[in-house]
Amino acid sequence: MDPVVRARGLVKDYGRGRAARRILDGVDLDVAAGELVAVVGRSGCGKSTLLHLLGGLDTSDAGTVEIAGERLDGRRADAVRRRRVGFVFQAFHLVPELTGAENVLLAARLPGARPGARERARALVTRLGLDEVAGGLPHELSGGEQQRLAVARAVVNDPAVLLADEPTGNLDEASGAVVLDLLRELAGDGRAVVVVTHERTVTARADRVVTLREGRLAAA
Numbered sequence: 001m002d003p004v005v006r007a008r009g010l011v012k013d014y015g016r017g018r019a020a021r022r023i024l025d026g027v028d029l030d031v032a033a034g035e036l037v038a039v040v041g042r043s044g045c046g047k048s049t050l051l052h053l054l055g056g057l058d059t060s061d062a063g064t065v066e067i068a069g070e071r072l073d074g075r076r077a078d079a080v081r082r083r084r085v086g087f088v089f090q091a092f093h094l095v096p097e098l099t100g101a102e103n104v105l106l107a108a109r110l111p112g113a114r115p116g117a118r119e120r121a122r123a124l125v126t127r128l129g130l131d132e133v134a135g136g137l138p139h140e141l142s143g144g145e146q147q148r149l150a151v152a153r154a155v156v157n158d159p160a161v162l163l164a165d166e167p168t169g170n171l172d173e174a175s176g177a178v179v180l181d182l183l184r185e186l187a188g189d190g191r192a193v194v195v196v197t198h199e200r201t202v203t204a205r206a207d208r209v210v211t212l213r214e215g216r217l218a219a220a
């Protein structure tokens, strides 16, 4: 089966001239539907940079990313990203003025939202056990509740790919386990899930662990 995420020869440089640093130096990665891949590596090695390239939040200096067979560059990049990719960040990034439920619904209102997104948003809030708290503002919710809402928001449009950057990094063990269960479940639904992490509890539950070292990926 063709991979959902297919990255080839990704190169990323930061800075110019003498200050230029090559962070990614030819990264290849395939992630299949249903697979949860953990990306590890020392601090500053470029894990977040890689995740941003895989999700089209940043552009590479060379190489290509395909999501479900569509190139993630050029004119259609935004449309492909909105339709195909969900993102979860360590710091949740919920909109502080909106309630939890409104944050999840927000993604259902953006241009390119998939049919049924509103219903999916409501169903996700219930499935995640958040009905009681979803009326609160983010600052009134626990970290674990906020992150579950952030994951719900990321999958409201039923993306083929879910990218998570240290999603359990700000959570205690119990809340982290709930979020990890959720990511596993979402991979089980046939998504490709890529998680950047430092945590053994996460790598232990990944289907595959890859290490980023000196700008390249290797099997851990």
Ligand SMILES: Nc1ncnc2c1ncn2[C@@H]1O[C@H](COP(=O)(O)OP(=O)(O)OP(=O)(O)O)[C@@H](O)[C@H]1O
Pocket (backbone or CB within 6 Å): 014, 015, 023, 041, 042, 043, 044, 045, 046, 047, 048, 049, 050
């Ligand atoms: N916009 C930018 N401009 C210049 N340098 C950057 C930029 N973003 C990241 N870097 C540098 O690129 C390197 C890789 O950063 P990145 O955030 O991808 O690493 P990371 O592996 O995710 O780190 P950590 O595990 O600490 O979060 C770091 O040295 C960082 O300082």
